[in-house]
Amino acid sequence: MQSNGTEEDPSNATVQVPGGQPGHNVAALVLGILLILFIICGNLLVCLSVCMERALKTTTNYFIVSLAVADLLLAILVLPLYVYSEVSWGR
Numbered sequence: 001m002q003s004n005g006t007e008e009d010p011s012n013a014t015v016q017v018p019g020g021q022p023g024h025n026v027a028a029l030v031l032g033i034l035l036i037l038f039i040i041c042g043n044l045l046v047c048l049s050v051c052m053e054r055a056l057k058t059t060t061n062y063f064i065v066s067l068a069v070a071d072l073l074l075a076i077l078v079l080p081l082y083v084y085s086e087v088s089w090g091r
Contacts, residue, residue, distance in 0.1 A: 025087050032083030039075040043068040 046068040050056045 028086045029083065032079070032086065036075050036079050036083070039071060039079070043072045043075070047072075 047065055050061045050065050
């Protein structure tokens with residue numbers, strides 16, 4: 001028996017090439033590196049200012065320094081890998 005409709009080929013899909021548009025990789029790389037540098041510089045300034053200035057050595061500021069150290073570790077260990085994966089594989 002014949003059906004009264006059209007059959008679509010389910011394998012007809014658009015395949016995207018990893019990496020996206022050529023300009024996207026360069027922009028992601030530059031923005032990622034700038035972001036990492038700003039994060040490292042800002043958190044180093046927080047740590048150094050609390051360590052150098054006696055008036056800033058309070059319990060609250062030690063908590064802020066611990067957050068800055070955690071953020072530094074993120075910027076040094078995790079974000080470079082994320083930027084690399086974004087530039088290499090794209091989205």
